[in-house]
Amino acid sequence: MTDGRPVPDRPDRVPRWARWTRWTLLSQPRAWLAAALVLVPMACTNHLADDLVEVTAARRLQVVTADTAQVLLDQANVSLPSRVDSEPGAGLRHISFDIPLDRYMAAPLPVEPGQRRPPGRALLFSQAIEGMDVYLNGVWVAGLPRTNQAARYRWNRPLVVPLARRLLRTDGPNTVVVELSSYEARTLLPPMYVGSVASANLAFEMTAFIGSSMANASNLLCLLAGLFLLGAGWVSRGEGRAFAFAGALTTVWAVMFSLVLTPYMPVAWQPVREWLQYACLGGVAILLTLFVFAFIGERMPTVARRALFAAAMSVPLIYPVANLSMRGWIAQYWLPLLMLFYVYATGRLALHAVRTRRRPAFLLLALNILTQVFALHDHNVVAQLFALPVPGQGWSLAHLLASPVLLSHLTLPLLLLVMGQSLLEQMRSHVERIRQSNEVLSSTLAQRERELQVSYQRQRDMENEAAAQSERDRIYRELHDGIGSKLVTTLFSVREREITPPQLEQRLLDALKDLRETISETQPRETRPIQDILFGYASGMDEALSGDQFHVEIDIADGHEVVLLGDEARSLLRIVEETVANTVKHAGATRLRLSMAVDGRNVLRLCIDDNGRLGPQQPLGPDGVPRGLMAALQPAAHILSGGQGLAGMRRRAQQMGARYRFVRTRHGAHTRVHLPLGPRAPHWPRFTDPEGGADASVAQAPPTETRDDSYRSQSVLAESSTS
Template sequence: MTRLALLAACCIVVALGLGSFVSAQDPAAPPGSLHLTQAQRLDQPSTGFSPAPYTIDPDPRSPDAPGGSWTDVSLPHASPYLRLKRAMRPSESLTPTTLTWYRLQTGQLAQISGPRYLYIPRWKAAGRIAVYADARLLYQSNSNLYSTPSNEPLWIPLDNYGDASPPTTVTIRIQHLRGLDSALSTVWVGTADALSWRYQWRSWLQNRLPLTSSAAFLAIGVFVLFVWRRHRSETLYLLFTLTSIAVYIRSLRYYVGPDWVPLDDAWFNWADVNARFVIIYLAHRILEQLHGRTRPWLQRTLIAFTAASSLLTLPFFLSMPHAGIVAPLIYPPLLVLALLVFGIGMGDARKRHSKRAMLVAGWGLLGVVFGVHDWMMQNNLVNIEHLLLGSFVNVGACLILMYLVFERYMVAIDDVAQANARLESRLHIREAELTASHQRLRDIEQREMLNEERRRMTQDMHDGLGASLISALGSVERGQLDSSDVAEILKDCVEDLKLSIDSLEPVEADLLLLLGTLRFRIGPRLDNMGIALRWEVKDVRPLDWLEPRMSLHILRILQEAFTNIIKHAHATEIRVVTAETADGVTLSIIDNGVGFALEPARLAGGRGLQNQLRRAEAIGGRVEWTPADRGTCFVLWLPTARG
């Protein structure tokens, strides 16, 4: 912040130095130029504002020359501010006016090779100006009566017209309101190489710099307004926008230019005068936002003065003096209010140790000093060729306020970044907790799955292999089985154990892979018994629910079907066929044996058929037995998806 204040101060010092150099009274004019500091002056009373005549006679002895008594004056020259005019708004045809003529001798221009130019650093009047070279009109302003470009230097070609000779006399005609002051700076004539740099520097310092800074300030103010609409609690953003608008209106005076402004004089001056009260009020509100201490009595005083000035200078009240005329009377209370606001603001800022508020208050006090200079310059109390310093105060104020809003904006961004960082940290912590919780659940699920698989295998071994071994053991103990029967029982037990092991192989929902495992186990046994196996299996849709427990049920159902064929059907051929239905898959086992009657077999209490029905129901399927041409057709239907 200290760097910003130093930068703004350095900019003003450099600008003042350049301005002083550009406007310096140089008795020894550089080669190719003449610096005119002496002139003859003539005042003529007139009524209304009349167009400048195209030609005049510069010879004072001619009857067509401006009549009256010419007096010698030194430039810069300013007439006194006489009195306030009441009860009249300016009128093009009825207002009392004064024609002020300045005649300058330029005979020495013949010694300077052309083309040649006329440069007037400043002229000031509530009216219009016209410039003549000898007898011919060269230039005429078309500005409004009160919004005259008192800050706009003039650059006029003198003899850029073919073989025109340099003029010996330059006459300046200023028509302005009677009773109000007028002023004319020194005049320069010469070549562009000798003078254009003076004109360009003054034009940049007094016109283009205020225009650029205030326009940029206004553009940023519009952007900040949209930011404020999203963050209504940030009052500083709104105050910044309002200040940018008020500063822009106040700065119009510096660069309205010599052309007509599309706004009535009265309203232009009303806005110009009262924008200063608005700026003081907004500066007070900004200081309150920065140092945090409110002064209700000062705020009410500012509102009262701003409202009174705005109402009393309204163009509707014809009985009141025009705002442009009463402006000198408005400056004293404006000065007092500015000293109160910035003086008290500086004190409050020091008590609250607010460097930002001290910077704004200090800059405001500097602006008060510059404002006094400008007021003295407008009232011809100092050299009118000085630079108007208020524009530079506006430039510095724009930089300071933009920095404050930018800083506040960056603080908000940092707050958001810190909030995001905290949220990200909490998210990482929560994610770690969820990961740990998920891992614990996976471990629990894995243990449950292992326990479930252990229980299943235990149950299968108890119901299958265990039951067969216990039954065989009892028969052997009772002497009911010979060695061949025992061998057959042991073979069945081994097959049952192999089947349990095969069910543990991952088949990834592929029924054909499961059937391939069954074929690998049952094929050699069929070959040894002389039974041909015809494998008519084709690809079918996957069964997503096919996991080890379900696979074992399917294998036991099919094993029981093959066992029944081997033991009871006396078949020589077995066909295995797969097919798809609308909602599932069918697996058919067809033999060419003697066949059997289903109901008598079920009534006989055979455990094999009952186990097949129970296991099919457990996996959501069903089994059917139907007679074939020769033998029996066993069908196992399996659903595509389990409900």
Template sequence: MALLPILRLVCLSALWLAMGCGVTACGAAHQDPSRPSAPDPANQVQVLQQALAVVRPDGAGQGQAPQPAEVALPHDWDRIYPGRNGTATYRLAFPYRGGGQDIPALYLARAANSFEMHLNGKLLAASGAMDAPALYGGQRPLYIPVPEAMLRPENELTITIAARANAKAGLSRVEFGPGQLVHSHYLGALWFRVIGPLVITALSLLLTAISLLIWWRQRDPLFGLYALAEIAWSVSVVERLLDSAPLPLHAWQVLVLASRTLFIVATARFALIIIDVRSPWPAWLVTAFLWIKLPLIVVMTFLFNAPSLKLFDWAINMLLACGIATALAWAALRRPSRERLVLAATVALASALSTADMIRIQFSNDFYWDTSLTKYVSQLFSLSMAWLLVDRYTRTTSTLAELNRNLDRKVAQKEEELHLLYAHSREIEREQATLRERGRIMRDMHDGLGSTLVGALSLLRSGHGSPMVLQQHLQQALDALKLSVDAMQDTGGDLAVVLGNLRYRLRARLEAAKLRVDWQVERLPPVAGLTPQIVRELQYLLLEALSNVMQHAGGATVQVVARSFAGTSVEGEAILIEIRDDGHGFDAASGAPGHGLANMRSRAAAIGGELSIASSERGTTVSLLLYPARWAEGEAA
């Protein structure tokens, strides 16, 4: 099949997708900024969790100078000052004993949205504009090498951030220690929060392109829903890779929230089609979910980080997940199948992970859900849907291949039957042709040979027939018999051979009638379709014409003319045969006694020819115009 390599690519991409999920999960387990940590004397990595902060939210009292206050890190701006911009300055103290071979470094999970970092009064690092912080600025992990020349036995690290409302601003814990150890923590967070989503997004887009290609060729709604879900998920996680919104803030937040909702709806519809739900309530549940989520998206656009809204949004998502899981479980119990069991297990696992995340994060300091695995639960659905599509397509392909094999066997069987029927029909046609040939021979013998012999026998019985008359009758009978035999011989489509045989058979009678033969037969082209029936009709027609010359014309010469000439574009080449005598003629308009002329016209019509007779005192001319193209088309009898 043409799509089989594409499906192999889907399987390979799904495998890499699973590996990406595993890597990010490992990164989450390795680096959890919400987990308390103390300085480790063995490796001398210090985790700074307390800071003296001076916070300046917009709209605060202008007459009073903010007072420094002790704060715990991470310090989540949106939790303390929701919907407000501002700045904050954090002072962290830490010792440095030196003596290590590795260059010391700092690691921060977040310093958002813009920041300036000073160590002992000297600028160490900076990112973004302090007067216009970016929407997603400073949210990616930071690794900052520290020159030993800037370090003292007792150090003060000053970090000033510019916070943007509802943009996950704040400062995480700060790690300080040997560069190699700190860098390992940084890489774990980088993989979990940046590289992992980037790799998985790229693979999702690849799977989307493959699914859209298959959907375009087959119009299978399953592939369309899968591609829609992958696109929606990619849009929902792309914010982790940006510094600023590509659209106006509220429009971008609506797009991100709507894409997450679209992913859930497309996944639910995919599951309902796979399990073939007979009851209408799951579809109603999806519709109700949409009606609730649409206004909720608008509200969350302006209160993005409100804990109550997050909890309500999670509850709505879990309600739909539980409803779909119930439908899956019910369908799996009533009509078990691999597809239903896989989807039920995926929904159950996703629901369990989401619930566990919600419980864990509610009792931790991860206000921004940085360590949540829920955002990667979508990969479980992506992997399950990819496997289901490949499995269904493979089974469908196998079924179609088996149907094709069965169809080929049936076609071969029918062809064999048709071949036998054709052979039988050909046998019947040959038998019918033989019967028709026998009938013609019997009719010719009855009408020609039989009638001549009966006439001779009547003359003999009456006693009035002279030997000469009896001889003529018997000679005519013998000539008719010989012509019937000649008609069955293969002439190779040569009319000159037919005319030559007729001359040979009538030579004795012509000499007895004292007629000189003027033979004017040109070289004639081969004729297709010159059957024995046509030869017989032609011979009897010419025999009748020559017999009339011998018996009634009273002339001294008979001329036989045959030539071909170009006919019309429709009829093609034509052949003209003429029998001329120099006898006394007859009145052709009044006809002649007997059936001779009528039989001649009947035989001419039977072979598709045109017969004309012209007679005067100087002789008679019988003209026969033949169109061989009619014989090839089967128009002649």
């Protein structure tokens, strides 16, 4: 905060103009490079040839018609360079004039050290546009083919005429006679120079390089680059309007300059050539203006666009029927009229460059200004509106501005550089957007990977929990159906005092063995036939339970030995043990019968029957057994109650692919298990009711839905010898 008093200057405060200058000079190497490209050639070529003297006067200028030899113009003295005007429509004209050389050869030429004699002299014509013949003291010394009745020549190149010493007179006047021919009503007598042969050849090479060699190379470059830009504009239609206009512009420009620089053309084709030049010039004016508007992203106003098209296309339409005076007006004033539209587009470009501060916009603005300057120069070369004298002695690149040399072709490569800069900037923006999109995509992928990692961890935890729960369920079923059943029968035997201590010890050892197998990670696989397994269990059960009040019957049919693969033998044995335990705990039966057989359909049939009584007043528990019969073995029932009962046995049967059925009648309980051992029959055999009834009131499990109904791969029928 200040109180209104001026703040004293601080050492670290730098004026804005100084900061801008320092930023421009130090942080912009391109500015230094551009300045070097402009200033160094100008400094190096300021005086390329100091001993060249410009010819300023000629004598006896005559213009004569080729058909009638009529003298159209006869002038005693004429200054050079000069414009010769004659009557329009006179046809082919012959033009001749004399140049006195003695006044330009009076000053001696510098002699380099070691040079034996003074250097020779030469006469340099800056442009021999329509060809010429040059005579020194009446002897032809040089020339280019001249325009005649059959062909029109436009060379657009300089000409060097050596002045041979043997033709020069030491005691008399030396005169050069120049003869040329033209169909034009206005002919230019170009600037001429006299000097040493070396200096004349140097100026000749520089002029030919810029006006001819570079022009041809520029035309070829513009043609190829124009096709490339047209392709770029076609590919990127939305953003490529500027590239499309630039491609069309450079292509038409190359065609126009090719027509202008073509040295030979039959006279009969000349009207077509001129019409094509005007058509191309109108197309260049349209495309150049529309290109500028497309570059700045604006649309040219409708009125201005219609006026531009009308002005550009009017001359190609009226030129074939225009008279000579109209064609002369077109040659002088049509191009400046078209330049007005280009100046308008350049003004809009300047506003756009100031507003956006984009480097390509400023480069294109500078290029437009240079294009307008060169276009006006080339128009002045063709129309010869006014002369451009260059003061000073000698010859330099500045003299090219006064010579009738076309320079507009120098701006088109610069236009390609601007479009290349714009294309690179556009590509850089695309790359930046792609980089940003890749960063967003990478962060999104990282987030998705983290989410997937969390989801995977949760899924793994759930799977581990499900596996642990499944293992707990398995251990519970094994404890309940296997060890629990053994403990129930053992408790029953102890209660009835029908077991000896060695038998009790063996029973407990068997229970411990089953407990170790249950909690072991690797369950032992049963390889004994199911007949041996059931018979061994039934024998032990008979020994433990049979007595005065309980009797066990065993009926294991002989036949093929059956080996059940996997855990099916264990599951079938657990069903038998659980059924026997339920009978001992709840039924109050005095007889238990266990039978097994394999019928002709390869179906293992297991039957367990008892004669327990079921009163009509006894309700059923949640596992399908009478609640009143739980008092038969109250201590054991209290300890081992809470099992899954029928549901657990039914689930075991489903896992094996078997059918399970449990029926309670007044005469006892009946358990049936049917297990297919091979390809399943189309229809399962119906269960037979123990009392001869139908199969309607069964409590059975449907065929499993987790196995193939056509073949059980975990059961085999062992083809061993009959026991």
